[in-house]
Amino acid sequence: MAKICPENRKKYEAEIGVCIAERDGIEKAICNVDGGLLTEILALKYMCGKTLEEIALDICYSKRQTERLHLKALKLLEI
Numbered sequence: 001m002a003k004i005c006p007e008n009r010k011k012y013e014a015e016i017g018v019c020i021a022e023r024d025g026i027e028k029a030i031c032n033v034d035g036g037l038l039t040e041i042l043a044l045k046y047m048c049g050k051t052l053e054e055i056a057l058d059i060c061y062s063k064r065q066t067e068r069l070h071l072k073a074l075k076l077l078e079i
Contacts, residue, residue, distance in 0.1 A: 006015050006049045017060065018024065019060070027047060029077055029078055030042040030046065030047065030077065031043075031058055032078070033073055033077055034073075034076065037059065037069065038069060038072060038073035038076065039073070040059065041055055041066065041069055041070050042070075042073050042074075044058060045070065051065050051066055052070060053066075056069075
């Protein structure tokens with residue numbers, strides 16, 4: 001395993017902090033969409049990394065209907 005140079009450590013920690021803050025903002029925006037099915041679709045897609053096909057199976061909807069709901073959720077998403 002490679003060692004991190006001490007002079008780069010603070011830079012990396014700062015970048016990690018920025019990424020964590022951005023992730024937290026995205027998670028908050030997703031949770032504020034509707035608190036129901038649309039939020040679940042966005043969370044599964046962007047927080048769990050599932051495909052729309054996998055999400056359709058999880059929520060017992062057709063892939064096409066899941067795509068429509070995903071688009072609707074994206075329109076409501078405020079980032």
